[in-house]
Amino acid sequence: MARKSTTRDRLVRTATELFSRQGYGQTGVNEIMQQARATSGSFYHFFPAKEDLLLAVLDHVGETLHGEVLGPAAEGTEDPIERVFAVLAYYRRYLVDTNFALGSPMGNLAAELSESHPQVRSKVSELFAAWTAEVEAFLGEAGDRLPPDLDNTGLAEFVLSTMEGAVMQARARRSLAPFDASVAQLRRYFDLLRGEDVKADEVPASLVSIPRKAPQNADWRSW
Amino acid sequence: MARKSTTRDRLVRTATELFSRQGYGQTGVNEIMQQARATSGSFYHFFPAKEDLLLAVLDHVGETLHGEVLGPAAEGTEDPIERVFAVLAYYRRYLVDTNFALGSPMGNLAAELSESHPQVRSKVSELFAAWTAEVEAFLGEAGDRLPPDLDNTGLAEFVLSTMEGAVMQARARRSLAPFDASVAQLRRYFDLLRGEDVKADEVPASLVSIPRKAPQNADWRSW
DNA sequence: GTCTATACCCTGATAGAC
DNA sequence: GTCTATCAGGGTATAGAC
Numbered sequence: 001m002a003r004k005s006t007t008r009d010r011l012v013r014t015a016t017e018l019f020s021r022q023g024y025g026q027t028g029v030n031e032i033m034q035q036a037r038a039t040s041g042s043f044y045h046f047f048p049a050k051e052d053l054l055l056a057v058l059d060h061v062g063e064t065l066h067g068e069v070l071g072p073a074a075e076g077t078e079d080p081i082e083r084v085f086a087v088l089a090y091y092r093r094y095l096v097d098t099n100f101a102l103g104s105p106m107g108n109l110a111a112e113l114s115e116s117h118p119q120v121r122s123k124v125s126e127l128f129a130a131w132t133a134e135v136e137a138f139l140g141e142a143g144d145r146l147p148p149d150l151d152n153t154g155l156a157e158f159v160l161s162t163m164e165g166a167v168m169q170a171r172a173r174r175s176l177a178p179f180d181a182s183v184a185q186l187r188r189y190f191d192l193l194r195g196e197d198v199k200a201d202e203v204p205a206s207l208v209s210i211p212r213k214a215p216q217n218a219d220w221r222s223w
Numbered sequence: 224m225a226r227k228s229t230t231r232d233r234l235v236r237t238a239t240e241l242f243s244r245q246g247y248g249q250t251g252v253n254e255i256m257q258q259a260r261a262t263s264g265s266f267y268h269f270f271p272a273k274e275d276l277l278l279a280v281l282d283h284v285g286e287t288l289h290g291e292v293l294g295p296a297a298e299g300t301e302d303p304i305e306r307v308f309a310v311l312a313y314y315r316r317y318l319v320d321t322n323f324a325l326g327s328p329m330g331n332l333a334a335e336l337s338e339s340h341p342q343v344r345s346k347v348s349e350l351f352a353a354w355t356a357e358v359e360a361f362l363g364e365a366g367d368r369l370p371p372d373l374d375n376t377g378l379a380e381f382v383l384s385t386m387e388g389a390v391m392q393a394r395a396r397r398s399l400a401p402f403d404a405s406v407a408q409l410r411r412y413f414d415l416l417r418g419e420d421v422k423a424d425e426v427p428a429s430l431v432s433i434p435r436k437a438p439q440n441a442d443w444r445s446w
Numbered sequence: 447g448t449c450t451a452t453a454c455c456c457t458g459a460t461a462g463a464c
Numbered sequence: 465g466t467c468t469a470t471c472a473g474g475g476t477a478t479a480g481a482c
Binding site for chain 1: 384400
Binding site: 007038040041 | 465466467468469
C-alpha cells in the first residue's frame with residue numbers, strides 16, 4: 001500500500017473537523033481548501049466531487065474510532081466495565097479540548113445526511129455497529145459481574161445512545177453538566193445491575209451524587 | 224393576538240419537516256416554497272431571510288414540544304414514571320410514522336448549527352432545558368417511589384440523552400431495534416431504582432427482555 | 447399578501463500550464 | 465501533484481405590478 005499523500009490527509013482531516021463543527025452542507029469546498037492549504041487543483045485531483053471527500057471522511061472516522069477511541073480504552077483500562085467509561089471519558093475530553101465547538105462526527109453526519117445520502121447513512125450505520133460491537137465485547141468480558149439475562153447488544157446500544165445524546169446536549173448548552181449527569185446515571189445503572197448501588201443513608205451525600213457544576217478539568221474518574 | 228396566516232404556517236411547518244429530514248444547509252428556499260405552495264413574494268413577505276424562518280421553526284418546535292409531546296404525555300398517562308415512557312413512545316411513533324426519514328428537530332438543528340449560529344444554539348439550549356424541566360417534574364411527582372438521593376435534573380437529562388441518541392441510531396440503522404433496546408435498558412434502570420427489578424430465573428424469559436426485532440407496530444407498552 | 451421576473455453572488459467543478 | 469484562471473448553475477434575495 002503506497003504511502004498516503006500528505007495533502008490528501010490534510011484535506012480529509014480538515015473536512016472531518018469542519019463537518020463536525022458546522023455540518024456538511026454549511027461547509028464550502030473553498031473553506032476546506034483554504035484551511036487545509038490546498039488548491040482547487042489538488043482537491044479535485046484526489047476527489048472527483050465534494051461527496052467523495054465526505055465518504056473519505058467517514059472512512060477516516062472509522063479508523064479513528066478504533067485507533068484513537070475504543071482501542072486505547074481497551075488497552076489503557078484493565079477492568080472491562082471501566083473501559084466503557086473510559087470511552088465516555090474520551091468524548092468528555094473531546095468536548096473540553098474543542099471547547100464544545102465540535103460534535104460527534106458520526107452523530108453529526110448521521111443527523112444531517114441519513115435521508116439524503118444513502119451511502120452516508122449506510123456507512124454511519126456500520127460505524128455505529130462497529131462501535132457497539134466493541135463495547136459489547138467489553139460487556140462480555142465482564143462475565144458474571146453483570147446479570148446473565150442481560151442483553152449485551154442492547155446495553156451497548158444504550159451506551160451509544162447516552163454518549164451521542166450527552167454530547168449533543170453538552171454542545172448545545174455549552175456545559176459539561178448534562179454530559180456528566182448522563183454518565184453519572186449510566187454509572188448508577190451499572191452499579192445497580194451489579195447489585196452494588198450505595199444507598200443515600202449509608203454513605204456521605206458527597207459520594208453518591210455528582211455535583212451539578214463539575215469543574216471542566218475534573219477527573220472523570222469521579223463518575 | 225391576530226390569527227396566524229395560513230401561508231406563514233405552511234412555510235414554518237414545511238421547513239420544520241425539511242430541516243428535520245435533510246438539514247438546514249441542504250434545504251433550499253426554493254424547495255421550501257414549492258412544497259409549501261408559496262411563492263418568493265410570500266416567503267420574503269413573512270421572513271426577511273432564510274435564517275429568520277429558521278428561528279420561526281425553532282419557536283414552532285418549542286410549541287409542539289409542550290403541545291404535542293410532553294403535554295399529552297402528562298394528560299394521557301396517570302403514573303408519573305409512565306409519563307416518561309409515554310414521551311419516549313411519542314418519538315418511537317414518530318420514527319415509525321415517518322419511516323425513519325426524520326430526526327428529532329431539536330437534535331438535528333443542534334448538531335448542525337450549534338457552532339455557526341449562536342442564536343440557534345441558544346434557542347435549542349432553551350428547548351432542551353424546557354424538555355428536561357417537564358420530565359423532571361414527572362420524576363418529582365413520583366415522590367418516594369424513587370430514591371431520595373436521586374438527582375432528578377440529572378436523570379431527566381439522562382432521559383433526553385437516551386431519546387436523542389436512540390432516535391439518531393434508529394434513523395441511521397433504519398431499525399427500531401437500537402431505539403427499543405435503549406428504552407428497555409432505561410426501563411430496567413427505573414425498575415432497579417425502585418427496587419423492583421425482576422430476576423431472570425423468577426419470570427419467563429419472554430417478559431424480561433425485548434425481542435431484538437420487534438414488529439414495527441408493536442405496542443410500546445411492552446417496554 | 448401574492449405574483450412573475452430577475453439580479454447577483456457564491457458554489458462546486460473544469461481547463462490546461464507547469 | 466499543484467497552480468491560476470475561469471465557468472456554469474443554483475442559491476438567496478429583490479423589484480414592482482396586482
